[in-house]
Amino acid sequence: xxxxxxxxxxxxxxxxxxxxxxxxxxxxxxxxxxxxxxxxxxxxxxxxxxxxxxxxxxxxxxxxxxxxxxxxxxxxxxxxxxxxxxxxxxxxxxxxxxxxxxxxxxxxxxxxxxxxxxxxxxxxxxxxxx
Amino acid sequence: xxxxxxxxxxxxxxxxxxxxxxxxxxxxxxxxxxxxxxxxxxxxxxxxxxxxxxxxxxxxxxxxxxxxxxxxxxxxxxxxxxxxxxxxxxxxxxxxxxxxxxxxxxxxxxxxxxxxxxxxxxxxxxxxxxxxxxxxxxxxxxxxxxxxxxxxxxxxxxxxxxxxxxxxxxxxxxxxxxxxxxxxxxxxxxxxxxxxxxxxxxxxxxxxxxxxxxxxxxxxxxxxxxxxxxxxxxxxxxxxxxxxxxxxxxxxxxxxxxxxxxxxxxxxxxxxxxxxxxxxxxxxxxxxxxxxxxxxxxxxxxxxxxxxxxxxxxxxxxxxxxxxxxxxxxxxxxxxxxxxxxxxxxxxxxxxxxxxxxxxxxxxxxxxxxxxxx
Numbered sequence: 419x420x421x422x423x424x425x426x427x428x429x430x431x432x433x434x435x436x437x438x439x440x441x442x443x444x445x446x447x448x449x450x451x452x453x454x455x456x457x458x459x460x461x462x463x464x465x466x467x468x469x470x471x472x473x474x475x476x477x478x479x480x481x482x483x484x485x486x487x488x489x490x491x492x493x494x495x496x497x498x499x500x501x502x503x504x505x506x507x508x509x510x511x512x513x514x515x516x517x518x519x520x521x522x523x524x525x526x527x528x529x530x531x532x533x534x535x536x537x538x539x540x541x542x543x544x545x546x547x548x
Numbered sequence: 549x550x551x552x553x554x555x556x557x558x559x560x561x562x563x564x565x566x567x568x569x570x571x572x573x574x575x576x577x578x579x580x581x582x583x584x585x586x587x588x589x590x591x592x593x594x595x596x597x598x599x600x601x602x603x604x605x606x607x608x609x610x611x612x613x614x615x616x617x618x619x620x621x622x623x624x625x626x627x628x629x630x631x632x633x634x635x636x637x638x639x640x641x642x643x644x645x646x647x648x649x650x651x652x653x654x655x656x657x658x659x660x661x662x663x664x665x666x667x668x669x670x671x672x673x674x675x676x677x678x679x680x681x682x683x684x685x686x687x688x689x690x691x692x693x694x695x696x697x698x699x700x701x702x703x704x705x706x707x708x709x710x711x712x713x714x715x716x717x718x719x720x721x722x723x724x725x726x727x728x729x730x731x732x733x734x735x736x737x738x739x740x741x742x743x744x745x746x747x748x749x750x751x752x753x754x755x756x757x758x759x760x761x762x763x764x765x766x767x768x769x770x771x772x773x774x775x776x777x778x779x780x781x782x783x784x785x786x787x788x789x790x791x792x793x794x795x796x797x798x799x800x801x802x803x804x805x806x807x808x809x810x811x812x813x814x815x816x817x818x819x820x821x822x823x824x825x826x827x828x829x830x831x832x833x834x835x836x837x838x839x840x841x842x843x844x845x846x847x848x849x850x851x852x853x854x855x856x857x858x859x860x861x862x863x864x865x866x867x868x869x870x871x872x873x874x875x876x877x878x879x880x881x882x883x884x885x886x887x888x889x890x891x892x893x894x895x896x897x898x899x900x901x902x903x904x905x906x907x908x909x910x911x912x913x914x915x916x917x918x919x920x921x922x
Contacts, residue, residue: 473904482879484919487912 450515457508460501467502471495639675662688851894858895860888865902869910875921876909 449455477483477491500506508517511527519528524540535543666688670680789795800806821827831837835847845852862884870880883905887898909916916922 469901469904473901473908476883477879477908480879480882482875482882484875484921486915486919487921490912490915 450513453517454510454515457510460506463499463501464504464507467498468504471498471502474498636674639673641675854895859891859898862887862898862902865899869906871922876916880905 449458474491474495478488478495480488509520509522509525510517511520511530512525513530514527516527516529520526521528521531524531526534531540534540535545666681666684669684670677673680821830828837832839839846863881866877866880866884871877880902883902887893887901890898893901913922
C-alpha cells in the first residue's frame with residue numbers, strides 16, 4: 419500500500435511544488451523530539467563535570483574546613499556550566515519523551531508501560547489481583 | 549540484354565531466394581553472362597608515365613596486389629555459391645494457417661522460360677512447392693517488368709518457332725489452392741474462465757515453470773562450468789600487491805556486515821536446544837543463570853584481581869602531601885573513611901578523587917597559609 423502511494427507520488431513532477439518525499443512510515447531514530455536531545459546533552463555535561471562537582475560539594479558542605487575555603491569552593495562551583503547541574507535533567511520516557519508520569523525503573527511513561535505490560539512485553543509484570 | 553538460360557535462371561533464383569535484400573543492380577548483374585561486367589570491380593587501371601619511376605613501380609605493384617586480392621575474393625564467393633547449391637539445407641516448415649497469397653493475373657505475364665525456371669527451382673528445392681512457386685512469381689513480378697517486357701518483345705528465335713503459350717499457367721498453378729487466412733477464432737470461454745479466478749489461473753499458467761522444482765533448483769544452484777579454464781599458477785603475476793599477506797589483516801569496510809556474517813556462520817553450526825537441560829546450559833554460559841558454587845561477584849569483571857585491602861586502607865595516598873595535623877588532615881581522613889565504605893568506586897577512581905583534593909589544596913595553599921590552617 420505504501421509502495422503504491424510512493425510510486426504514484428513519484429509521477430508528480432517536482433515543478434508543481436509538491437514534495438515527493440513524504441514519509442508514509444514512522445520515522446524512528448534514537449531521539450523522539452528536540453527536548454529529548456537537549457536532555458541528553460545536559461546529561462553528557464553532568465557526566466563531564468561530575469567528579470569536580472562532587473569534590474567541590476564535599477568541601478562546601480563540611481564543617482571541618484575554614485569558612486573562607488568553603489566560600490571559595492562555593493564561588494568555584496557557581497562558575498561551572500549550568501548544564502553540569504544534575505537537577506536540570508528530566509526523567510523522560512524513552513519511547514515518547516513524556517516528562518511526567520514515568521515509571522522510573524522502566525524509563526517509560528505510564529501509558530507506554532501499560533501498553534507493553536498488557537501485551538506481556540515486560541518481564542515480571544503482571545496484572546494486580548488480590 | 550544478353551540471353552538467359554533456364555539453368556542460369558535457376559541458379560540466380562536460388563541466390564535471390566536466399567538473399568532477398570539484394571538490390572536491382574545486383575540482380576541484373578547476376579542475370580548477365582558478361583564476365584567483363586562481373587570483373588569490372590576487379591580491374592584497376594595502372595597509371596602510366598609518372599614522373600618518378602619508383603613511385604610508379606610501387607603503385608603498379610600495389611594495384612596488382614589489389615586486383616589479385618579482389619579476384620580471389622570473387623572466386624571464393626563464386627565457389628561458395630556453388631558449394632551452397634550442392635548443400636541440402638532444411639527449410640522452414642509452413643505453420644498452420646499460414647498466409648497464402650492469391651496469384652493475380654498480372655503476374656502471369658512472365659513468359660514460358662521464366663515459368664519453366666520457376667517449376668525447375670520448385671522441384672529441386674525442398675518444401676511446399678506451391679508456396680515456392682508463389683514466392684518466386686511474387687519476386688519476379690515485383691521487379692517490374694524489364695525482364696518480362698524483354699521476353700515478350702524479344703524477336704522469336706529458331707527454338708521458339710511456335711507462338712508463345714497463352715497467359716494461363718494451368719500446369720503451374722493447377723496444384724495451388726488459395727487458402728484463406730486462418731483467423732484465430734476466440735475460444736468459447738465458460739463462466740469460470742471469465743471470472744477473476746479464471747484469469748488469475750490463466751496468468752499463473754503462463755508464468756509458472758512446469759518443470760519439477762528439484763531439477764530447476766539444481767540447475768539454478770549448480771555452478772556453471774567455466775567457459776575459460778584458467779590455471780592459477782600458469783601466467784606471470786601482475787605484481788600489483790607487494791605484500792599480499794598484509795591484505796588479510798586489513799579492516800573490513802563494512803564492520804557490521806562482517807559481524808553479521810560471523811554470526812551467520814556460528815548459527816549455521818549451532819542448533820536450538822533439544823531439551824530443557826541444554827537450554828539451561830546455554831543460559832548459564834550466557835550469564836543468565838548462577839553458576840555453582842555460587843559466587844557473589846559473578847559478572848564483576850572490573851576488579852577481579854584487586855584485593856579488598858586496597859579499597860579500605862587509603863591513608864598511604866595521604867602520606868606524601870597531606871599535613872599531619874590541622875583541618876585539612878581532618879577533612880581528608882573523613883574523605884578516606886567515606887571512600888573505604890563505598891563499594892561502587894574502583895580503586896583507581898578513589899585514587900583519582902584523593903589526587904583531585906591534593907591538587908585543589910595545592911592551588912589554595914596561599915589562602916590556607918593566611919588562615920593558618922596549614
